[in-house]
Structures are given as C-alpha cells and as structure tokens.
Amino acid sequence: MPDISRRDFARLAGSCGAAALALPALPRFALAQASAKVVIVGGGAGGATVAHFLKIGAPELDVTLIETNPIYSSSFFSNLYLGGLRSLESLNHTYGGLARLGVKVVNDTAIDADTTKRVVKTRGGRSYHYDRLVLSPGIAVKYDSVKGYSAEVAHLMPHAYTTAAAGVRQLKRQLRAMRDGGVVVIVPPNNPYRCPPGPYERACMIAYYLKTRKPKSKLVILDPKRSFSQQAVITEAFATHYPDMIELNLSDEIDDFSVTSIDPRTGEISTKAGKRVRADVANIIPQQRAADIALRAGCTEGDWCPIRPENFASRKVKHVYVLGDAAIAADMPKSAFSANSQAKVVAADILADVTKQARSAPPYHNTCWSLLAPEDSVKIDAAFALDNGRLEPVNGFVSQPGESAELRKQNYQESLAWHGAILSDMFARAGAAPAPAPEQRKGE
Ligand SMILES: Cc1cc2nc3c(=O)[nH]c(=O)nc-3n(C[C@H](O)[C@H](O)[C@H](O)COP(=O)(O)OP(=O)(O)OC[C@H]3O[C@@H](n4cnc5c(N)ncnc54)[C@H](O)[C@@H]3O)c2cc1C
Incomplete structure (x- = not known):
C-alpha cells in the first residue's frame, strides 16, 4: 500500500467524527495477508468503530465482532432521555450496517480467551481463532464498593451506568412514578470512572425533569469526592437553572459523604458524615473496573488494563489490544469520544501490521459535552500526545462560568454533530445526527 494512503488513513482516522465516510478507497492487499483473522469483543464506542474502520481499510480482512446485545443502547445521551429531551429509542442502534460491510457480527458473550492458542470462547459454545x-468490553460495576449496595439492590436503586438500557429505563420509570415533592438521591463514584462529568450532567437533566414536571421535588448529591470534572460550570448551572432544588454534598477533611448504609426498603441512605436522607428515587453509581473478559484474557492489572499508548496494544498479553473504558489511558478520560479516537489508531495499527506498512504517530482526542439545560451545553476538550511514553493532554479547552447563551448553544449543536458522527463511525450508517426526539409525555 503506498505511504500516502496510509498517511491519509491515519490522518482521517485520528480526526473526530464522520471522517470515516470520507476515507479514500485504499488499494486492496494480497489475500494471503488479508485472510488474517481479527476478533473484536464488544460492539460499543471502541469495538464497533474498530470493526468499521478495518473493513474500510481492508474489505477482505476477516473481522468478527462478538457482542452480547443485538441492540447497543448508548450511555452517551442517556442523561438527555432522563431529562425528557430525547426518546429511549433514539439511544438504540443495531449492527446491520457493519454486517452489510462484511463484519461477522456474532450475538453472543465471550467468556474466555486462550491467548496462547489465540482462541476466544463464547457462552454459546463457539470458539473463534484470531491473529x-x-x-x-467497557466496564463492570463493583457493587460492593458502596456499603449496602448489591446487584439485587440495583433493581430498586439502579446505577444506570452501563450500556444495558434496563437501568436507565428503570430510573426514568421511578422518576415518573415519584410524587411531586419527592427526594431523588444521586451517589457518584470515586475516580476513575466512566464519563467523569456523567453523574453531574445527570443531576442537571434529572433536575430539569423535576423542574418541568415535579417542581416541589429535591435532588441530593452525596459525593465521596472533594471535587469533580467541570465543577465550576456545573455548580453555576445548579444555582442558575435549578435554584433551591439541588443540594450538593462534597466530601472534605471534616465531612465524608461516602455511603455507610442503604436500606432499600425505606430508601434511607446514611453517610460517614452522619447525614441521612430518605430517598424516593436513588441512583447509586458504584466504583467500576474493566469488564470480565479483560480479566479472563489476562489483560488487567488491578481494575484496569495497561496498554502501550502508541497503539493500545495490551502491555500484558501479545496480539491483544485493549481500548475504551477498560484501558488505562493516563489522563485520557473514559468516554465514547476517547474510545472512538483510540479505535481509529487500533484499526490503523492492525492494518499496518497486515499490510507491512510503516505506522503513523497516533493523534488522540477527547471532547466531553455536558448538557446543563436545554441548549446550555459545556465542554472539556483536549488532544493527547505521547510524551516520554505517556499520553499527555495538549491544547485543552474547558468551558468557563459566565459564558454567553450563544456559545453554549453552539456547544450543544457541536455535541449533536459529534453524536451523528460517532454513530456513523460505529454503525457504518450514512447521514447526519438524527434530530433529538422529544420524549412522549403521555401518561405523566
Ligand atoms: C450516563 C453516561 C453518559 C455518558 N455520556 C457521554 C458523552 O456525552 N460523551 C462521551 O464521549 N461519553 C459518554 N459516556 C461514556 C461512554 O458511554 C463510554 O465511555 C463508552 O461507551 C466506552 O466505550 P467502550 O467501547 O469502552 O465500551 P461500551 O461502549 O460500553 O461497549 C462495550 C460493549 O461490549 C459488550 N461486551 C462486554 N463484555 C462482553 C463480552 N464478554 N462478550 C461480548 N460483548 C461484551 C457490551 O455489551 C457493550 O456493548 C457516558 C457514559 C454514561 C454512563
């Protein structure tokens, strides 16, 4: 493959969004090389993008995507559903586009990986050899990181923090059923966790829902941390959009708001600081770790997977890449944007391997937008470059308090464009972002 194509691919691959569809047609390589087998576990922000970009770069490549769920229900934008600004259906996506490109989409769960024989085994009893x-695979939640919480309690007090739509749906049902004047409690996790601003965007969106439907209600945040991502603009939004509705309890050296007990029967939640709240609806978000298959494959060290930052190859196991939330990517946040950016580097690295072409320096990027109220969106943005073998943020941007409504609206429009672009990257779908569908208010 000529160098120019490889460079173009890497450049486009590193840029954000719908660049996928604008990729130049790359020359096909010899079938012997193309018969290499790539197995991808997890069809989310990282895995689906890798599958798509491999097929763009090398249509002949044998690409198998193993994904538990036939429908991917995105966590990103799920807070907007809780706020009533988006339908649940708009979060759901299928794998037809990838299958049409020739990706072998397997609806099954990978339960083990023999990394010596290079075979992945699935719950359905099948085995997949890989080169x-x-x-x-994203995250698993550590239920026992919050005292009194468990998988059983999560049915009553959902974390709604994984891709399974059930938790978000359940949380929304509970908000709908709650009386006006009720109390919603959010317990955010300690760092590191998926989507650092996520619990606080969620607080804004739930508060927006309450303000517009149940204005006598309250929202209490019991935070084991001292500070959080985008705190200045988010607390400004608490005061301006939701005055007297949100009570934020951040821990400090005197008061520790880590949860000490939960009574799912009465809804009472107690903290180390001695604060007790009786929740009508509780959203408990525990600590997290890499999903099970990363552990089974021997890729974890502690809770997460160490990787080589130049290409996201596992530091622990040969011929394996780990990306997205499961990986330790230094300061690069656990976000869909990051996973998508990493995925393009992984795809380019595999293609370079298969085609024996030189690799390009990876460009990584992340932007996280948080919607504080309709059309009031803030963002935190950075490129990431390799510095002494570590990924370091460069050229960052963080929204500031007091910005104009115009700028915030522009951020919101950007977030919609990004949403459309990442869906195109993941699911090989042409077209721009679907318009946000306002939620049906029927029955409320
Ligand atoms: C409330 C909330 C809001 C968010 N908002 C944003 C946002 O605005 N912007 C942003 O960039 N990010 C956001 N995120 C973060 C984003 O969703 C994740 O960082 C991103 O999805 C990570 O991608 P991933 O590929 O690592 O994992 P995922 O997207 O979670 O995909 C993992 C997939 O692997 C599958 N899987 C796991 N194990 C197996 C197995 N053994 N076999 C088969 N399949 C398996 C799962 O079913 C899942 O589909 C948000 C997260 C939350 C919770």
Whole structure:
C-alpha cells in the first residue's frame, strides 16, 4: 500500500467524527495477508468503530465482532432521555450496517480467551481463532464498593451506568412514578470512572425533569469526592437553572459523604458524615473496573488494563489490544469520544501490521459535552500526545462560568454533530445526527 494512503488513513482516522465516510478507497492487499483473522469483543464506542474502520481499510480482512446485545443502547445521551429531551429509542442502534460491510457480527458473550492458542470462547459454545484480538468490553460495576449496595439492590436503586438500557429505563420509570415533592438521591463514584462529568450532567437533566414536571421535588448529591470534572460550570448551572432544588454534598477533611448504609426498603441512605436522607428515587453509581473478559484474557492489572499508548496494544498479553473504558489511558478520560479516537489508531495499527506498512504517530482526542439545560451545553476538550511514553493532554479547552447563551448553544449543536458522527463511525450508517426526539409525555 503506498505511504500516502496510509498517511491519509491515519490522518482521517485520528480526526473526530464522520471522517470515516470520507476515507479514500485504499488499494486492496494480497489475500494471503488479508485472510488474517481479527476478533473484536464488544460492539460499543471502541469495538464497533474498530470493526468499521478495518473493513474500510481492508474489505477482505476477516473481522468478527462478538457482542452480547443485538441492540447497543448508548450511555452517551442517556442523561438527555432522563431529562425528557430525547426518546429511549433514539439511544438504540443495531449492527446491520457493519454486517452489510462484511463484519461477522456474532450475538453472543465471550467468556474466555486462550491467548496462547489465540482462541476466544463464547457462552454459546463457539470458539473463534484470531491473529489479533481487540477487547473493548467497557466496564463492570463493583457493587460492593458502596456499603449496602448489591446487584439485587440495583433493581430498586439502579446505577444506570452501563450500556444495558434496563437501568436507565428503570430510573426514568421511578422518576415518573415519584410524587411531586419527592427526594431523588444521586451517589457518584470515586475516580476513575466512566464519563467523569456523567453523574453531574445527570443531576442537571434529572433536575430539569423535576423542574418541568415535579417542581416541589429535591435532588441530593452525596459525593465521596472533594471535587469533580467541570465543577465550576456545573455548580453555576445548579444555582442558575435549578435554584433551591439541588443540594450538593462534597466530601472534605471534616465531612465524608461516602455511603455507610442503604436500606432499600425505606430508601434511607446514611453517610460517614452522619447525614441521612430518605430517598424516593436513588441512583447509586458504584466504583467500576474493566469488564470480565479483560480479566479472563489476562489483560488487567488491578481494575484496569495497561496498554502501550502508541497503539493500545495490551502491555500484558501479545496480539491483544485493549481500548475504551477498560484501558488505562493516563489522563485520557473514559468516554465514547476517547474510545472512538483510540479505535481509529487500533484499526490503523492492525492494518499496518497486515499490510507491512510503516505506522503513523497516533493523534488522540477527547471532547466531553455536558448538557446543563436545554441548549446550555459545556465542554472539556483536549488532544493527547505521547510524551516520554505517556499520553499527555495538549491544547485543552474547558468551558468557563459566565459564558454567553450563544456559545453554549453552539456547544450543544457541536455535541449533536459529534453524536451523528460517532454513530456513523460505529454503525457504518450514512447521514447526519438524527434530530433529538422529544420524549412522549403521555401518561405523566
Ligand atoms: C450516563 C453516561 C453518559 C455518558 N455520556 C457521554 C458523552 O456525552 N460523551 C462521551 O464521549 N461519553 C459518554 N459516556 C461514556 C461512554 O458511554 C463510554 O465511555 C463508552 O461507551 C466506552 O466505550 P467502550 O467501547 O469502552 O465500551 P461500551 O461502549 O460500553 O461497549 C462495550 C460493549 O461490549 C459488550 N461486551 C462486554 N463484555 C462482553 C463480552 N464478554 N462478550 C461480548 N460483548 C461484551 C457490551 O455489551 C457493550 O456493548 C457516558 C457514559 C454514561 C454512563
């Protein structure tokens, strides 16, 4: 493959969004090389993007995507559903586009990986041999990190923090059923966790829902941390959009708001600081770790997977890449944007391997937008470059308090464009972002 194509691919691959569809047609390589088998576990922000970009770069490549759910229900934009600004259906996506490109989409769960024989085994009893394995399985929650919380309690007090739509749906049902004047409690996790501003965007969106439907209600945040991502603009929004509705309890050296007990029967939640709240609706978000298959494949060290930052190859196991939330990517946040950016580097690296072409320096990027109220969106943005073998943020941007409504609206429009672009990257769908569908208010 000529160098120019490889460079173009890497450049486009590193840029954000719908660049996928604008990629130049790359020359096909010899079938012997193309018969290499790539198995990807996890069809989310990272894995689905890798599958798509591999097929763009090398249509002949044998790409298998193993994904538990036939429908991917995105966590990103799920807070907007809780706020009533988007339908649940708009979060759901299928894998037809990838299958049409020739990706072998397997609806099953990978339960083990023999990394010596290079075989992935699934719950359905099938085995898949690979030359390269890509793991982008996201997170598992550590229920026991919050005293009194468990998988059983989560049915009553959902964390709604994984891709399973059930938790978000359940949380929304509970908000709908709650009386006006009720109390909603959010318990955010300690760092590191998926989507650092996520619990606080969620607080804004739930507060927006309450303000517009149940204005006598309150929202209490019991935070084990001292500070959080985008705190200045988010607390400004608490005061301006939701005055007297949100009570934020951040821990400090005197008061620790880590949860000490939960009574799912009465809804009472107690903290180390001695604060007790009786929740009508509780959203408990525990600590997190890399999903099970990363552990089974021997890729974890502690809770997460160490990787080589130049290409997201596992530091622990040969011929395996780990990307997205499961990976330790230094300061690069656990976000869909990051996973998508990493995925393009992984795909380019595999293609370079298969085609024996030189690799390009990876460009990584992340932007997280948080919607504080309709059309009031803030963002935190950075490119990431390799510095002494570590990924370091460069050229960052963080929204500031007091910005104009115009700028915030522009951020919101950008977030919609990004949403459309990442969906195109993941699911090989042409077209721009679907318009946000206002939620049906029927029955409320
Ligand atoms: C409330 C909330 C809001 C968010 N908002 C944003 C946002 O605005 N912007 C942003 O960039 N990010 C956001 N995020 C973060 C984003 O959703 C994640 O960072 C991103 O999805 C991570 O991508 P991933 O590929 O690592 O994992 P995922 O997207 O979670 O995909 C993992 C996939 O792997 C599958 N899987 C796991 N194990 C197996 C197995 N053994 N076999 C088969 N399949 C398996 C799962 O079913 C899942 O589909 C948000 C997250 C939350 C919770």
